[in-house]
Amino acid sequence: MRGKELDTLIEHELQLMLLEGFDKSPISAKALHIRLK
Numbered sequence: 001m002r003g004k005e006l007d008t009l010i011e012h013e014l015q016l017m018l019l020e021g022f023d024k025s026p027i028s029a030k031a032l033h034i035r036l037k
Helices: 003-020 029-036
Strands: none
Touching: 003 029
16 A cells, blocks of 8 residues: 555544543554554
8 A cells, every 4th residue: 555545544533542532542643553454
């Protein structure tokens, strides 16, 4: 994955993390990387 497709996937995951709340899904580079695997 790369370019626009990767940007869209990252944006989607970050929006889900916001909806889940910080306690369940802390927003960090490490947490995002784990979710994208």
